[in-house]
Amino acid sequence: MAISLTILMDGLIYAAWLFVVALGMTLIFGVMRILNVAHGSFYAFGAYTMATLLNLITGAGLPFAYGFLAIPLAALAVGGGLGTMMETGVLRWLHGRDEVAAALATFALFLILEDMVPLIWGLDAIPTYQIYGVLGTTDIGGMIFNNYELSFILLAIVVGAITWWGLRHTRQGKIVLAVIHDPEAAQAFGINVRRVFPTVFAIGGVLGALAGAYSAPMITVYPGIGVEAVILAFAVVVIGGLGSVPGAMIGALAVGLARAVAVHLLPQVELFVIYSVMTLVLLFRPSGLFAKPVARRI
Amino acid sequence: MAEPVAAPILAVEGLQKRFGGLTALGGIDLAVGKGEVIGIIGANGAGKTTFVNIVTGYLKPSDGRITVNGIDVTGLPPRVMTRRGICRSFQMSQLFASLTCLENLVLAHAAAENGGWKLLADPWTADRLARAEEGLARFGIADYRDARTATLPQGVRKLLDVVLAVAARPHLLLLDEPTSGIASDQRFQIMDVIMGQMAECGVTVLFVEHDMDLVERYARRVLAFLDGRIAADGSVAEVFGHDEVRRAIVGDHRATRRPMGPGQ
Amino acid sequence: MPMPRSTGWLIVIVFGGVALGGLGLPAWMISVGLSAMSQGIVVLGLVVLMRAGLISFGQGLYFGLGGYAVGVLSLEFGITDAFLRVIAAALAAAAVGLLLGCLLRRYRGIFFAMLSLAFSMIFYGLLVKNQNLGSTDGFRVLASTFAGRPPTGGANQLWLFLFACLLSAVCALAVHRYFRSTLGWLATAIRDNETRVEYLGCSVNAAVHLKLVLCSALAGIGGALSAMTVGHIDPAITYWTTSGELVFVAILGGAGSVFAPFLGALVFQVVHTLALAMLPHAWHVILGGVLLASILFMPDGLWSAIARRRERSHG
Numbered sequence: 001m002a003i004s005l006t007i008l009m010d011g012l013i014y015a016a017w018l019f020v021v022a023l024g025m026t027l028i029f030g031v032m033r034i035l036n037v038a039h040g041s042f043y044a045f046g047a048y049t050m051a052t053l054l055n056l057i058t059g060a061g062l063p064f065a066y067g068f069l070a071i072p073l074a075a076l077a078v079g080g081g082l083g084t085m086m087e088t089g090v091l092r093w094l095h096g097r098d099e100v101a102a103a104l105a106t107f108a109l110f111l112i113l114e115d116m117v118p119l120i121w122g123l124d125a126i127p128t129y130q131i132y133g134v135l136g137t138t139d140i141g142g143m144i145f146n147n148y149e150l151s152f153i154l155l156a157i158v159v160g161a162i163t164w165w166g167l168r169h170t171r172q173g174k175i176v177l178a179v180i181h182d183p184e185a186a187q188a189f190g191i192n193v194r195r196v197f198p199t200v201f202a203i204g205g206v207l208g209a210l211a212g213a214y215s216a217p218m219i220t221v222y223p224g225i226g227v228e229a230v231i232l233a234f235a236v237v238v239i240g241g242l243g244s245v246p247g248a249m250i251g252a253l254a255v256g257l258a259r260a261v262a263v264h265l266l267p268q269v270e271l272f273v274i275y276s277v278m279t280l281v282l283l284f285r286p287s288g289l290f291a292k293p294v295a296r297r298i
Numbered sequence: 299m300a301e302p303v304a305a306p307i308l309a310v311e312g313l314q315k316r317f318g319g320l321t322a323l324g325g326i327d328l329a330v331g332k333g334e335v336i337g338i339i340g341a342n343g344a345g346k347t348t349f350v351n352i353v354t355g356y357l358k359p360s361d362g363r364i365t366v367n368g369i370d371v372t373g374l375p376p377r378v379m380t381r382r383g384i385c386r387s388f389q390m391s392q393l394f395a396s397l398t399c400l401e402n403l404v405l406a407h408a409a410a411e412n413g414g415w416k417l418l419a420d421p422w423t424a425d426r427l428a429r430a431e432e433g434l435a436r437f438g439i440a441d442y443r444d445a446r447t448a449t450l451p452q453g454v455r456k457l458l459d460v461v462l463a464v465a466a467r468p469h470l471l472l473l474d475e476p477t478s479g480i481a482s483d484q485r486f487q488i489m490d491v492i493m494g495q496m497a498e499c500g501v502t503v504l505f506v507e508h509d510m511d512l513v514e515r516y517a518r519r520v521l522a523f524l525d526g527r528i529a530a531d532g533s534v535a536e537v538f539g540h541d542e543v544r545r546a547i548v549g550d551h552r553a554t555r556r557p558m559g560p561g562q
Numbered sequence: 563m564p565m566p567r568s569t570g571w572l573i574v575i576v577f578g579g580v581a582l583g584g585l586g587l588p589a590w591m592i593s594v595g596l597s598a599m600s601q602g603i604v605v606l607g608l609v610v611l612m613r614a615g616l617i618s619f620g621q622g623l624y625f626g627l628g629g630y631a632v633g634v635l636s637l638e639f640g641i642t643d644a645f646l647r648v649i650a651a652a653l654a655a656a657a658v659g660l661l662l663g664c665l666l667r668r669y670r671g672i673f674f675a676m677l678s679l680a681f682s683m684i685f686y687g688l689l690v691k692n693q694n695l696g697s698t699d700g701f702r703v704l705a706s707t708f709a710g711r712p713p714t715g716g717a718n719q720l721w722l723f724l725f726a727c728l729l730s731a732v733c734a735l736a737v738h739r740y741f742r743s744t745l746g747w748l749a750t751a752i753r754d755n756e757t758r759v760e761y762l763g764c765s766v767n768a769a770v771h772l773k774l775v776l777c778s779a780l781a782g783i784g785g786a787l788s789a790m791t792v793g794h795i796d797p798a799i800t801y802w803t804t805s806g807e808l809v810f811v812a813i814l815g816g817a818g819s820v821f822a823p824f825l826g827a828l829v830f831q832v833v834h835t836l837a838l839a840m841l842p843h844a845w846h847v848i849l850g851g852v853l854l855a856s857i858l859f860m861p862d863g864l865w866s867a868i869a870r871r872r873e874r875s876h877g
């Protein structure tokens with residue numbers, strides 16, 4: 001009983017984390033048809049920026065509440081800044097070029113950004129525990145959970161709800177949904193698809209950075225977290241179907257719960273479990289759960 | 299209506315295809331005899347290309363059965379259909395853009411002849427080269443032998459598309475608008491070449507065509523597609539005179555050119 | 563048009579010449595040459611994929627498999643024979659390529675690249691967790707023996723160099739032969755128009771699968787040679803940045819000839835040696851920068867050899 005509760009809560013926390021990282025990636029793909037390999041850098045830069053801010057805040061003796069303010073600050077600065085730079089500096093110029101060109105370009109960006117992390121922040125892990133404990137703990141069915149970790153579930157729900165609302169009820173959101181659903185039809189209806197690119201890319205970046213910044217107090221911030229994040233996000237996103245927002249949610253839940261089960265019952269196979277879920281889904285549904293395979297029209 | 303076909307090379311029963319909510323084919327029944335030359339007509343979006351796509355295995359039918367020489371082939375992929383002698387050309391020509399005409403054709407011959415381990419053999423045998431040159435010459439496009447196909451004029455592309463389709467020596471050939479995009483004064487010439495070659499080898503041909511003059515000239519039998527079903531199936535005269543077909547597809551084509559037919 | 567048959571002889575002459583030259587080269591050049599040849603063989607495999615319009619961000623997986631196959635062979639079975647090592651590495655990598663190919667063969671473009679990356683990072687994760695294989699520190703690889711001849715200190719590196727020349731020539735000849743086969747020509751065809759290939763009666767997925775096995779085997783051989791050269795293996799050889807370097811060499815070398823991967827690798831190794839001395843921490847920044855610049859400013863540059871030339875659609 002206790003173990004299944006722990007598995008459930010751990011799974012949900014991990015799923016929440018995966019969802020926030022993957023959401024940005026799937027949004028960008030859905031609209032721009034670019035799988036941003038450098039999405040991991042949003043995450044890494046978000047986490048590192050948060051770490052820096054946290055250390056500044058505690059260094060200056062400010063109250064911990066400022067630490068929470070730092071989270072949106074880091075997310076917006078990194079996602080907005082880096083995202084805009086990538087979009088206007090590189091991706092914009094690749095429009096209409098081969099798909100491989102865009103893939104290689106984001107891969108090259110990832111190589112650059114991942115090596116800039118140790119250049120800026122050094123090779124050692126940065127301490128980020130400062131606000132991890134301040135929210136206290138909760139007793140659920142006799143098990144003690146850290147409230148900061150639990151709050152990640154809340155974050156995922158809030159982010160998911162805002163995204164859902166934004167897609168359904170704002171003009172830009174409706175355009176984005178139309179483009180994801182059928183880019184050709186959207187173009188035919190006179191929607192200038194490219195107009196929404198910079199915004200979507202920046203939002204995707206902010207989401208990636210937000211995941212990084214929010215995670216920073218819970219994880220060890222060291223070089224290499226970017227690539228871990230992007231590969232897990234990719235697994236989640238292909239399970240759900242690239243470009244699908246509900247798909248990202250289901251994918252995150254599947255991977256999160258599967259991993260939690262493995263961690264608690266058979267820790268040796270943790271890595272395998274995550275990718276087995278992905279492989280299994282792809283074997284039976286090559287385009288993921290929520291995306292339909294489309295044959296080229298001839 | 300068409301007479302019953304004794305031992306059909308191609309038989310289609312209750313063929314349906316739905317794309318989401320859209321019914322592209324709503325129950326096609328058809329039997330094609332060996333050596334027949336059949337024209338397929340129909341307005342844009344009537345389901346002609348979808349029909350060709352399903353028969354050759356590019357799309358899977360939502361319902362129905364396809365048999366070739368009495369053997370069920372429903373749902374088999376294009377490569378298997380090709381190996382069984384069912385080939386096609388495309389409405390939008392499908393060529394290897396970075397290869398020359400000759401390379402396209404040699405590769406087509408090599409691929410058709412080399413299965414399995416033989417794929418490791420060099421495709422450029424003297425014999426194949428000679429046959430490819432001859433093939434280009436027969437269709438009158440020998441001049442473009444060394445031109446990359448991306449640079450070809452539209453008419454040549456369409457012809458090469460057909461040449462590639464017949465490289466595998468089909469028994470049954472489906473042509474999807476072989477003359478679309480070609481100037482009307484060249485259409486007869488091109489169709490003469492294609493149909494002449496096919497008749498020589500006794501190939502059964504189904505061709506989709508919008509140009510009614512061509513249909514009249516080459517088809518012995520016509521299928522009229524209307525909103526995903528066959529509205530009329532019979533000789534040229536029968537189908538062109540069919541009320542529904544006249545209204546929706548043929549228009550006054552016959553009336554203006556040959557003032558005779560049902561009702562006149 | 564058919565490729566000139568003389569290329570085969572050229573391969574023999576070039577690598578024969580390099581081998582002869584090796585007898586008079588200083589030790590550091592021997593070691594740069596060895597690294598270039600091991601990398602060149604792996605990139606040769608990437609070129610096999612590139613010709614079909616495919617790019618892999620996870621080639622480090624097979625490269626690392628080759629290296630670990632060599633290491634495990636001496637660790638567990640005490641086998642140090644160079645020929646056996648290379649054969650085992652090639653088989654191990656090909657087997658994994660065959661297995662993963664069952665899934666990968668259905669994907670193209672970025673999906674193919676990213677799935678490859680994901681698989682390579684799983685392998686990396688497994689290696690890091692495996693204490694028996696030395697976790698992140700890896701372990702030492704015993705010096706190679708050649709047909710029973712025991713290793714002899716300094717001269718061993720020279721023997722290895724000659725062996726590498728032989729291996730490179732064999733791989734280059736094999737790939738050259740493959741390029742000339744129907745299957746090799748089908749690569750261009752697949753890149754240009756998969757639909758037509760299917761309608762010619764060939765299975766595109768099966769062809770892709772075969773290419774995948776071939777390129778994994780080559781990566782395994784390169785990995786084996788690299789492990790034998792360095793005398794040490796650790797999980798870093800399977801890390802995604804290793805794959806990134808391989809992609810870099812493949813793109814800049816281009817898919818035009820079997821010599822390109824080796825030339826590209828040689829240039830890479832020289833620049834790498836210099837850059838590491840001058841800018842030890844910004845190496846991948848430079849690498850990514852050059853790659854990015856070549857994509858942005860040379861749209862028809864070498865890398866575009868892999869871009870799909872789709873048939874334009876006319877009415």
Ligand SMILES: Nc1ncnc2c1ncn2[C@@H]1O[C@H](COP(=O)(O)OP(=O)(O)OP(=O)(O)O)[C@@H](O)[C@H]1O
Nearest residue numbers: 297317322340341342343344345346347348349389
């Ligand atoms: N892959 C597809 N996905 C969704 N709808 C499709 C697809 N292919 C065809 N359709 C639809 O099915 C219907 C029939 O199309 P089809 O291409 O068969 O018509 P056609 O008779 O060949 O027309 P045309 O004369 O313009 O070539 C059309 O409404 C088309 O939009």
Ligand SMILES: [Mg+2]
Nearest residue numbers: 346347348389
């Ligand atoms: Mg059509």
